[in-house]
Amino acid sequence: MSLLDYFRSSKSKTATVAKERLQILVAHERYYRDKPSYLPQLQEELMQVIRKYVQVDQDAISVKFEQDESQETLELNIVLPDSQAARSSQQDTVRAL
Amino acid sequence: MARIIVVTSGKGGVGKTTTSAAIAMGLAKRGHKTAVIDFDVGLRNLDLIMGCERRVVYDFVNVINGEANLNQALIRDKNCNQLYILPASQTRDKDALNLEGVGRVLEELSRDFKYIVCDSPAGIEKGANLAMYYADDAFVVTNPEVSSVRDSDRMLGILASKSRRAELNMEPIKEYLLLTRYDPDRVESGEMLSLDDVQEILSLHLLGVIPESKAVLNASNSGIPVILDEKSDAGQAYADVVARYLGEKRPLRFIDSKKGFLRKLFGGK
Numbered sequence: 001m002s003l004l005d006y007f008r009s010s011k012s013k014t015a016t017v018a019k020e021r022l023q024i025l026v027a028h029e030r031y032y033r034d035k036p037s038y039l040p041q042l043q044e045e046l047m048q049v050i051r052k053y054v055q056v057d058q059d060a061i062s063v064k065f066e067q068d069e070s071q072e073t074l075e076l077n078i079v080l081p082d083s084q085a086a087r088s089s090q091q092d093t094v095r096a097l
Numbered sequence: 098m099a100r101i102i103v104v105t106s107g108k109g110g111v112g113k114t115t116t117s118a119a120i121a122m123g124l125a126k127r128g129h130k131t132a133v134i135d136f137d138v139g140l141r142n143l144d145l146i147m148g149c150e151r152r153v154v155y156d157f158v159n160v161i162n163g164e165a166n167l168n169q170a171l172i173r174d175k176n177c178n179q180l181y182i183l184p185a186s187q188t189r190d191k192d193a194l195n196l197e198g199v200g201r202v203l204e205e206l207s208r209d210f211k212y213i214v215c216d217s218p219a220g221i222e223k224g225a226n227l228a229m230y231y232a233d234d235a236f237v238v239t240n241p242e243v244s245s246v247r248d249s250d251r252m253l254g255i256l257a258s259k260s261r262r263a264e265l266n267m268e269p270i271k272e273y274l275l276l277t278r279y280d281p282d283r284v285e286s287g288e289m290l291s292l293d294d295v296q297e298i299l300s301l302h303l304l305g306v307i308p309e310s311k312a313v314l315n316a317s318n319s320g321i322p323v324i325l326d327e328k329s330d331a332g333q334a335y336a337d338v339v340a341r342y343l344g345e346k347r348p349l350r351f352i353d354s355k356k357g358f359l360r361k362l363f364g365g366k
Contacts, residue, residue, distance in 0.1 A: 013287030018243050019294045026250050026298055033254045 035065050046076065054080060099132075099207040102214045103232035103270075105256075107248030109219030111240045112277040115313055116335075117216035118146045118322040120236070123339030125180035126324075129211040132171065134183040134202075136228035137218035138193050141185035147174065148320025149182055158186035161198035167205055176325060181210075191223065199227050221255060231261050234271045234342075237301060240278045241290040246298055249274075253299070274301035275338060280309045285354040292352060305338035307331050308351040 043063045050056060056078065064075040104117040114135075121133035134157060135143035144150040149172045155165035160183070167183075174180035183202075186193055206213050217228035229235060235256050239249040256270050257263060263270075276292055283289035292306055312329030316322060324339070326332040330351050337347040 015284070015287045015290050015294065018290055019297070022243055022246055022290075022298055025247060029247075029250065030254070034258070 034067060039063065039065060050078060054078075056081065099203075099210045099213045100234065101203060101207075101232050102212060102234045102236060103217055103229040104214060104236045104238060105217040105225065105229055105252055106219065106238040106245065107221060107225075107252040108240075108245045111238050111245050112307070112313075113219070113238050114143050114146050114216055115317065115323060116236065116238050116275060116277065116307075117143060117214050119324040119332075119335040120339055120342070121212075121214040122174070122177060122180060122322040123324045123335060124212045124214075124343075125174070125177045127339065127343065128179060130179050130181075130209065131212040131214065132181045132183060132206050132210045133214040133216060135185035135216050136194070136224050137216065138185050138224055139187065139189050139191075140218065141187055143182065143216050144172075144184045145320060146317050147182050147322065149174070149184075150320070153184045156184045156186040157202070158188055158193040160202055161194065167202065176321070194224065194227050196227060196230060200231060203231050221251065226255070226259060229256055229260055229270070232256075232270050233262075234273065236273050236275050236304065237299075238275050238277055239295060239299070241276060241280075241284070241292075241295055243290075246290070246295055249299060253301075272301050273304040273342070274299060275304050275307065277307040278309045279306045279352065281352055281354045292349075303349075304341050305334055306349060306352050307334045307338070 043061070046063070047058070047061055050061065060079040060081075062077045064077070066073045066075065102120070104113050104120070106113050114137075117133055121131050125131040133143065133147070135141050136157075137143070138158065141156070144153055152172050155170035157170070159165040160167055160170045171181040171183055174182060183206075203213060215228045215232065218224040235252075237249050237252060239245050253272060256272060260270055262268065274296070276295060279292070280289055284291045292303075296303065308330050310323075310329060310331035312326050312331045313323050316326055316329075316332075323329065323331050324335040327336070334351055337350065340347050
């Protein structure tokens with residue numbers, strides 16, 4: 001290690017920062033890329049319907065969209081509160097498209 | 098049947114037109130009859146880079162509208178008789194190009210040409226979509242810089258979903274990476290994304306790395322595609338790109354730092 005290396009390593013390299021930022025961003029953008037554009041609205045409306053009957057939190061509902069060559073699967077997962085049901089979780093899978 | 102190549106990037110100013118001019122000239126110089134089309138309607142510039150701006154009479158939109166035939170609009174390059182340029186129109190009408198018309202022109206060109214290079218405008222709007230819609234191969238021009246890499250990735254998503262090949266469930270467009278304006282010195286000092294960094298994110302088939310080079314501005318000043326500057330680093334790098342595209346094996350050049358002596362003395366790699 002030379003004298004110059006000592007000064008150089010005191011600053012974090014901007015290229016490394018760039019790469020890390022890009023990796024996170026690109027992964028995020030790819031995740032949403034191939035999904036139907038109606039997904040966020042569908043999630044929102046499902047929320048409203050479910051909340052008419054069961055009081056659940058926003059994060060108790062997750063909508064997962066998966067795609068393979070032969071089919072597209074829309075999976076809706078609702079975690080019901082303990083008092084409402086003996087089982088804490090009830091899963092419902094909707095096949096769409 | 099011609100092979101249709103789109104030169105695309107999403108982001109502007111990364112070197113699409115420079116690349117289109119260079120590879121079209123490179124393919125033509127190799128003896129393949131090549132046409133290069135400017136899809137940037139309203140902001141045509143390929144004619145300037147190719148040095149034929151004063152010979153434009155009819156353009157792409159005239160041909161689509163039936164106001165001129167292809168032979169009237171195609172400009173034969175003054176340096177290579179295997180190369181023809183189809184300039185964009187300067188109209189401000191955004192809808193001057195349409196899918197059907199572009200398809201018709203490409204089909205007519207396909208009968209006579211071996212390669213058709215489509216110089217895409219920046220952005221992801223109509224012009225860019227039309228430029229890539231009929232493509233067989235895509236040259237994704239990327240700078241080692243965050244916004245360019247991100248836009249390239251975005252473009253890859255569009256190539257995979259909104260092209261003719263995607264819509265007809267054909268074999269997908271072949272995507273190649275062309276990393277341009279690369280500065281090995283800045284890469285070595287950790288100030289610029291390296292080829293490996295970019296490939297870790299995009300992982301495309303690499304066609305070549307074009308170094309940041311004074312030759313590029315000199316070439317555009319004179320209206321001569323940089324590939325004809327055979328002594329320049331960028332010119333040679335583009336010649337390698339064309340050779341690789343045609344299936345030859347060429348080692349990568351111009352990716353190592355030139356700052357040898359001092360750096361070694363002070364302990365750099």
